[in-house]
Amino acid sequence: MIKTIYGHVFSVLAKKPFRLWGISLLGIFLTSLGFTLSGAVPLIAIGIALLMELGINRVYLLGYRGEDIRVENLFDGFRSGFGKKLAGSAWAELFKFLWGLIPIVGFIFAIIRSYEYAFVPYILMERPDVGPMDARKVSREETKGWKGLMFWADILMGILVFVAFLILTLLSRIPFLGILFTIVLIVFVLACIAFLPLVYGLLHAAFYEEITKGRLAAERAAQETPVYNVGPSAGSAVPMITCPACGAPVKADSRFCPTCGSAIAPQPPLAAPEAAPQDSADPGDTPME
Numbered sequence: 001m002i003k004t005i006y007g008h009v010f011s012v013l014a015k016k017p018f019r020l021w022g023i024s025l026l027g028i029f030l031t032s033l034g035f036t037l038s039g040a041v042p043l044i045a046i047g048i049a050l051l052m053e054l055g056i057n058r059v060y061l062l063g064y065r066g067e068d069i070r071v072e073n074l075f076d077g078f079r080s081g082f083g084k085k086l087a088g089s090a091w092a093e094l095f096k097f098l099w100g101l102i103p104i105v106g107f108i109f110a111i112i113r114s115y116e117y118a119f120v121p122y123i124l125m126e127r128p129d130v131g132p133m134d135a136r137k138v139s140r141e142e143t144k145g146w147k148g149l150m151f152w153a154d155i156l157m158g159i160l161v162f163v164a165f166l167i168l169t170l171l172s173r174i175p176f177l178g179i180l181f182t183i184v185l186i187v188f189v190l191a192c193i194a195f196l197p198l199v200y201g202l203l204h205a206a207f208y209e210e211i212t213k214g215r216l217a218a219e220r221a222a223q224e225t226p227v228y229n230v231g232p233s234a235g236s237a238v239p240m241i242t243c244p245a246c247g248a249p250v251k252a253d254s255r256f257c258p259t260c261g262s263a264i265a266p267q268p269p270l271a272a273p274e275a276a277p278q279d280s281a282d283p284g285d286t287p288m289e
Contacts, residue, residue, distance in 0.1 A: 001263055002153050005210065009202045012064055017198075020063045024198050027056040027074045050089040051077035057121040060201035064209055076125060088124045088132030092117040095136060115147040116140045122208045142211060146263070150207050157199060161192055214263045217244030 013020070034048035054077030062069045077085050096117065100110035119139040123130050130138055143150070168188055171181040221241045240249045243257040243264065250257050254264050 001149055002156065005153060005203065005206045008064070008206050008210075009199065012066070012202060013199070015066070019069065020059070020202075021195060021198050023059055023069060023071055023074065024056055024201060025194065026071065027052060027059065028197065030074065031056075046090075047086055050086055050093070051082060053077075054085055054089060054121050054125055057201065057205065058125050060198075060205040061122055061126075061209065064202055064205040081128065084132045085124045088120060088135040091133060092120040092136045092139070111151075112147065115150050116143050118150065118204055119143060119208050122205070142215065146207065146211055150204070153203055153207070154200065157196075157203070161196070164188065165192075210263050213244050217242075218264070 031049050031052040034052065035045045052074065055074040058076050059069050059073050062073060096110050096113045099113045100106045102109055117136055117139050119142055120135045123135045123138055124132070127138075165185070165188065168181055168185040172178045172185050174181065218241070239252040241252050241264070242248070243250050248257060250264055257264060
């Protein structure tokens with residue numbers, strides 16, 4: 001699953017990296033500017049930052065989907081229903097903050113909650129039927145079973161960056177050639193500062209999009225009659241569904257497609273089809289002589 005997500009993200013970056021990067025960087029700059037100008041009134045600064053964050057996340061999601069993105073999308077959080085969006089986003093952030101106040105282990109719970117509420121920005125922007133106080137609960141439900149993968153996807157990127165940084169640092173100590181590797185190291189660090197927020201934003205958007213597609217496909221499949229393959233052992237019946245990404249048959253209890261690796265949303269339990277009744281003679285009947 002992580003490999004598939006990374007493949008999709010870098011495919012998006014290969015198509016239009018500078019447009020995505022430029023707009024997302026502008027969003028970060030405007031958020032910082034809002035904090036600076038509203039520093040005298042912290043609540044206004046926080047409100048601006050939360051609404052800008054919603055717009056930036058929407059840019060990442062549209063970019064991942066391959067849709068057209070514009071600078072105006074950065075301000076989508078300020079459009080109609082911005083009060084609801086602000087309330088839902090602030091509610092989720094407040095819960096993360098409160099969990100972080102727990103002594104000693106608070107930071108662990110704050111990290112867990114940050115992944116549980118990772119879908120809140122997309123839910124607030126994409127689903128007007130979900131109330132601001134419910135967005136947090138919906139996000140918790142939809143990230144159930146996926147938080148570990150999302151965490152390791154983030155950690156893996158950090159490990160790759162750290163290893164590259166360490167190698168370049170060691171190479172920069174080589175006599176004579178060290179100057180060249182020092183220049184490369186400086187360029188690498190600047191590139192990470194500029195592009196890592198974009199990569200992480202696309203990673204989170206990718207998880208939301210793929211998990212949502214899997215969930216919707218599962219809901220559609222649940223409304224259809226399941227197809228059963230009878231296994232060779234004990235004649236057991238195995239419910240099968242169709243992969244939402246590639247259309248290959250997948251066992252209903254699988255979390256990933258064995259063909260393409262796409263996420264498969266958890267399926268509701270399905271009962272195996274009952275065996276057809278067989279005609280049998282009543283033991284009390286006796287043939288007429």
